Amino acid sequence: MGEIEDALAAYRRAVYTLQSIRQEISLGPGSDPATFRKSVGSAYLELVDLLLQRAASMRERARYEPYLEEARKAVESLKVAELRDYFRDDCVDAARRETPLDLVSQTAVVIYPILLPDRTELLVSLPKDRTTLESLPDAEKLYELKRFTVPVGADALTQEVRKFREKLERRSTLEYLPHAQRLYDWLIRPLEPDLASLTIDTLVFVPDGPLRTIPLAALHDGRQFLIGRYALATTPGLDLTDPRPLPRESARVLAAGLTEAVQGFPPLPFVAAEFQEIGHRYGGRHRQLLDRDFLVSRTEKELREGQFTVVHLASHAQFGHNIQDTFILTFDDKLAMDRLARFVGLFRFREDPLELLTRYRPRAIGLDLIRDLPVPPGRERLEAVLAGNRRIIAVMKFGNGVEMGIPPPPALKGTDRVGFGDVMVDPGGIVRRGLLFLDDGKTTAYAFALRLALVYLQAEGIVPQPDGADPRLLRLGRTTLRPFAPNDGGYVGADAGGYQFLLDFKEAPGSFPAFPLAALLAGQVDPKGIEGRIVLLGVVAESVKDYFYTPYSRGLQAGQRISGIALHAHIISQLLRSGLESAAPVATAGEWAEGLWILLWSVIGGAMGLWVQPAWRVSLRSAGVLLALGLAAYGAFRGGWWIPSVPAALAWGGSTLVVTAYTANRERVWVKILKERIAAAFREVAVHVPWIGWRFEQKTRHKG
Missing domain, CATH: 3.30.420 (Nucleotidyltransferase; domain 5)
Known part of the structure; x- marks a missing residue:
């Protein structure tokens, strides 16, 4: 018996390992199911065999039934693993429930x-x-x-x-x-x-x-x-x-099938009697698409617009090793399984958009919705979808000393599929920094955007690593993300808590495709626009108050803001560029260089105030200098450098103003002194040569 228990422990570990690395070992479309059974399924079956042997050695039901229950669950896991490998889709896990x-x-x-x-x-x-x-x-x-x-x-x-x-x-x-x-x-x-x-x-x-x-x-x-x-x-x-x-009195049935011979397949004469029986049982609560009415376009229309709870198909079908060769025959076409799944999703997931989204095979799904409290109905189904699909990352709120945190959905608590959505907001509501990690002294939490980016990058063979020169720094691909310092860029003594980095916002406004949930549920979204991408699911509404300004906002009007979900998209995009394209984050020159830069503009401003006269020329040239500084700062930022333009402009303007005021005051003093000296000189001349004044007076009188 000891040998069986040791073997059971070994096979349990093996099956657990297979479950955890299932995506890496999946044989994929086109593989022979028998090959899957031999290479992967054999571990499940051997575990089941040992469990049944162990149960057979016991007489008391209380002792042997747990082994039988474990064997049943292992069989169920094998079924899910086979389907997952066949469809190469984690939606099988999402559909699974205990x-x-x-x-x-x-x-x-x-x-x-x-x-x-x-x-x-x-x-x-x-x-x-x-x-x-x-x-x-x-x-x-x-x-x-x-x-x-x-x-x-x-x-x-x-x-x-x-x-x-x-x-x-x-x-x-x-x-x-x-x-x-x-x-x-x-x-x-x-x-x-x-x-x-x-x-x-x-x-x-x-x-x-x-x-x-x-x-x-x-x-x-x-x-x-x-x-x-x-x-x-x-x-x-x-x-x-x-x-x-399913209660028959509330069921609505869509029945579609063929009785005639089409596309080289023989007729199915008994389908007519089958449909008569369906009509007898469900009466006006069913819709039939028979023979020439059973078209792909008509089927899609019925599933999109109808409120069906049952779809009954009676036709020829082919189930091959390759999912692309697996189809159900319609009157005008061969309905592939992936297309059928999309059609069925139009009605089955009408109230479950998250599960419908998984059917479109995105690489990752970000749930930017706070769902910490269970709210019926549908709570169990949502938890099953969240727990069963490793592509889904949910947001939570980390909180701080002022605001309380909000936990993730219960189904994901304690997993690596949760990320905080907290944002660093500067005065004026402008976001210039992103967060990667936060630490409360007990645990280190990952950012929502970072979790999603890592799921995408992992599929490209890129995993987070410590920097070779400084292990405290995060490295994605060939790019090291250096943390923000309190005096970087235009900041002075800023809060640098957590692991922050400067955002570049290189994606133009509106560059991320967006579609309303209603379009998804109506089947109006092209699956190719979702497959293999990161999809964020959230709310964009004034009532949510989840809007932010960016460095590119031209004013503080509502139209210049971006939504929270768009902000996450910008952060994810920057992280992906860092990992895939070696795009470095926004760089700063360091405190000494920034100090010299500000000093240089102060000297330039002083020189202009000293040498450019009069005041209107100073004003004109000042406007040109400020414009040039702004364009230089904008170009540098687009190129990945943040130069402190505002402090430089203030230093330039201040020195220009001070020097100009000093120069103007000095000129006033000089003019006053000059006038006094000229007046004194004239008085001295009048004393020493009085007749000049007398002659001048006489000549004036004579002319008068």
Whole structure:
């Protein structure tokens, strides 16, 4: 027993590792499912095998049932892993939820056929009988798991399934019956005593391997088909579906199918009777697209505009190894699975835009919405989407000594898919700095924009690293992001807490494509504009008060602001350019160089005030100098340098004003002194040569 426990521990670690690195090992589109089963799925199956062996060695249900439950969950994880690899899409994880078997109807059983090399195991969820249920406490499970061992290995069962399918396709003979009966004996006969005692009316199969390729309804007990005794359902995984019954009175059905032969495929005459039955059951609550009405464009229109809860398709289909070769036949085209998923999303996710967005395969999704308090309805679904899709990053508020922080959604608490959205705002409401990290003394939090940028860069093979020269600095690709210092640029003694950096805002206003949520839900957004990109989901409204000014805002009017979601986009863009294009952040010259720069402009201003006269020329040249300084600062900023233009302008203007005032005052003093000296000189001349004045007076009188 000790050896089995050691082996179990090893396989549990292996499966856990496979789950954590699933994106890196995904075989991707075009890979053979059998290859996936051998290379990755074998670890899951061997874990299941060991769990079932361990359960078989125990007699008490309280001891063996946890092993059976773990085996069932491992099987569900394998189903999700296979689908994820086939579609190469994490939306499979988003769709997954831990489905309690208690949600399954008390008249239904769930059957997991597990094909192992030396045997086939049937792991079956059976509802407890009514007598037992009445005596159970409320917290007790409403079902029990049982295992049934069939001494038929995977190879033998696979061969029998292939023979059954081959014979079944020959409709004119009954040669398939012996194979149908043999499969019944292996898969259903062991369960008959329990099915009879519990009055079961529905069998739910989670088929594995070759069993997915046959209609289990055609299994035969020697007297009748399985469908004649039970209602049947199949699902790729119970965790990928909602087993609760859909109320028929509220269901709205879109039924689409073909009876005629089209595009080289044979007719399906029984579809007409199938649609008649649907019409009988649902009456005016269903819409039919049959034959020439079953067009791709018509189907899309119905799904976009209708309010359907069920889509029923009855047509030919092809499911190949490559998802591009997998389709459902319509009258005018072949409807590929990815396109069908988009169409179905038009109605299925009408109230779940986040899940619809994941279907478009963005590289990362930023949820710029504070969702810390659970609000029904839809809370469970939102938590499942958040927890199941590693592309989604949610925002939270870190807070400070003045404002309280706001935690992330509960489903993401404690994960690496949360980032703070706090912003450094300068006086006047202008944002010039971005934040990468904040520290409260206990934990270090990542910024919302940084989390999203890292998800994108990781797919490009770029991960954050410490700088080689100074390990305290962050390095993305070949670019080191040096933290902001209190006196950088035009700042003097600014708050440099956390890990800040200067923003360049190189993207022009409106350069980030934006679309309203209504357009997404209406299917009016081109998936190619989303696939492989970072998508931010947020609110842009005056009531939210999430607007900021940038260094390029030409005034403080409302039209010069950008929204918070656009600000995050600018920060993400700058981080991506740093990692992908080696674009360095905005640089400053250092305190000594900036001091010399300001001193230089002070000297220039003083020289202008000293040598340029009169005052109107000073004013004219001052306007030209200020314009030149502004253009130089703008050009330098666009080139990645922040020169302190405002302090330089103030130093220039101050020195010009002081020197001009000094010069003007000095001139006034000189003029006054000159006038006094001239007047004194004239008085002295008048005393020494009085006759000059007398003659001048006489001449004046004579003329008068």
